[in-house]
Amino acid sequence: MLEFDIVPAPRRSAEERAALLGDPGFGRVFTDHMVTIRYADTKGWYDARLVPFGPLSLSPATAALHYGQEIFEGLKAYAMPDGGVALFRPEANARRLNATAVRLAMPELPEELFLRAVWTLVDADRDWVPTRPGQSLYLRPFMIATDPFLGVRPSSEYLFAVIASPAGSYFAGGAKPVTVWVSEDYSRAAPGGTGAVKTAANYAASLLAQAQAQEAGCDQVVFLDAVEKRWIEESGSMNLFFVYDDGGVPLLVTPPLNGSILPGVTRDSVLRLAEHLGYGVAERPYSQAEWRADAESGKLRETFACGTGVVITSIGTARTKDGEFTIAGATEGPVTSTIRDAIVGIQRGLAEDPFGWSRRRP
Numbered sequence: 001m002l003e004f005d006i007v008p009a010p011r012r013s014a015e016e017r018a019a020l021l022g023d024p025g026f027g028r029v030f031t032d033h034m035v036t037i038r039y040a041d042t043k044g045w046y047d048a049r050l051v052p053f054g055p056l057s058l059s060p061a062t063a064a065l066h067y068g069q070e071i072f073e074g075l076k077a078y079a080m081p082d083g084g085v086a087l088f089r090p091e092a093n094a095r096r097l098n099a100t101a102v103r104l105a106m107p108e109l110p111e112e113l114f115l116r117a118v119w120t121l122v123d124a125d126r127d128w129v130p131t132r133p134g135q136s137l138y139l140r141p142f143m144i145a146t147d148p149f150l151g152v153r154p155s156s157e158y159l160f161a162v163i164a165s166p167a168g169s170y171f172a173g174g175a176k177p178v179t180v181w182v183s184e185d186y187s188r189a190a191p192g193g194t195g196a197v198k199t200a201a202n203y204a205a206s207l208l209a210q211a212q213a214q215e216a217g218c219d220q221v222v223f224l225d226a227v228e229k230r231w232i233e234e235s236g237s238m239n240l241f242f243v244y245d246d247g248g249v250p251l252l253v254t255p256p257l258n259g260s261i262l263p264g265v266t267r268d269s270v271l272r273l274a275e276h277l278g279y280g281v282a283e284r285p286y287s288q289a290e291w292r293a294d295a296e297s298g299k300l301r302e303t304f305a306c307g308t309g310v311v312i313t314s315i316g317t318a319r320t321k322d323g324e325f326t327i328a329g330a331t332e333g334p335v336t337s338t339i340r341d342a343i344v345g346i347q348r349g350l351a352e353d354p355f356g357w358s359r360r361r362p
């Protein structure tokens with residue numbers, strides 16, 4: 001078994017830490033340590049370390065910088081009411097990293113090693129897991145191709161690393177419904193492409209659409225399918241749910257995992273919790289036209305987006321080139337709140353965990 005070499009970092013003072021944890025925002029503040037593990041075709045995974053957080057030294061010819069062979073994950077550590085710490089379904093992230101690795105012609109990391117890497121960092125930087133409501137420690141595992149070679153082929157060497165960043169709520173203002181821009185000019189992902197895996201290139205391709213959304217006064221972009229420009233796929237970094245009333249029982253509709261939609265851990269958790277709550281669920285293609293028509297007629301009750309960062313965000317208004325429409329008066333609906341409370345309750349150890357998703361340490 002690969003053991004981690006521990007190189008302790010100089011720790012920042014309790015005062016400095018408290019000041020940074022007061023209002024960490026998202027992705028700006030980092031903890032004292034990081035984990036790195038190397039890979040070579042000839043050796044497999046080797047050289048696992050916990051080291052001080054700091055710059056990586058890379059050749060300017062590093063493959064990841066030129067051809068985008070980079071993949072990542074995102075998960076959170078939560079402070080528990082009893083003083084412990086918990087990860088939410090980290091095995092799902094380990095599995096998805098490997099599904100992504102396969103698509104990008106990169107080596108798979110044993111799930112056991114992924115989990116130990118994440119826990120090694122969380123254990124070392126436990127003091128950085130923030131404890132205020134809504135806060136968490138965001139964990140960013142990632143892998144880059146490190147061959148110093150400009151030829152186009154899969155790298156023979158890789159670096160896997162985990163960094164950690166204390167986080168408040170993703171959107172300032174918390175549960176306020178957001179406005180989204182439906183992008184008709186740009187696609188995020190195409191059939192046969194990389195939309196279903198977590199790779200940097202998908203985000204690079206989404207930034208201009210996101211900028212356009214912001215210019216249009218919107219918080220987030222919603223992407224349509226690349227072929228017909230008709231079907232709703234997902235938001236920039238969140239999966240989407242449309243809530244109907246089916247004879248007094250909520251029905252949650254979400255687009256199916258068609259190969260260009262990212263299979264969110266939160267999406268999967270919402271589907272399973274919804275069934276547990278006695279709601280109906282339907283994974284089926286959902287068109288932009290249906291969204292607008294049902295919002296305008298009032299048949300559609302709620303729309304929300306979900307992902308590790310925001311957990312659950314209500315969508316109040318959708319804006320397109322042909323004007324905008326609101327969903328249920330742009331106020332958050334009861335199903336959105338119920339689902340959020342259920343999932344947040346499990347993540348933070350405030351509610352029963354019927355599926356055994358929470359991985360706790362004292």
Ligand SMILES: *Cc1c(COP(=O)(O)O)cnc(C)c1O
Binds near residue numbers: 234237239266
């Ligand atoms: C990460 C991500 C999501 C959400 O996945 P979670 O596992 O729920 O955090 C949704 N869409 C895209 C494009 C993503 O990259």
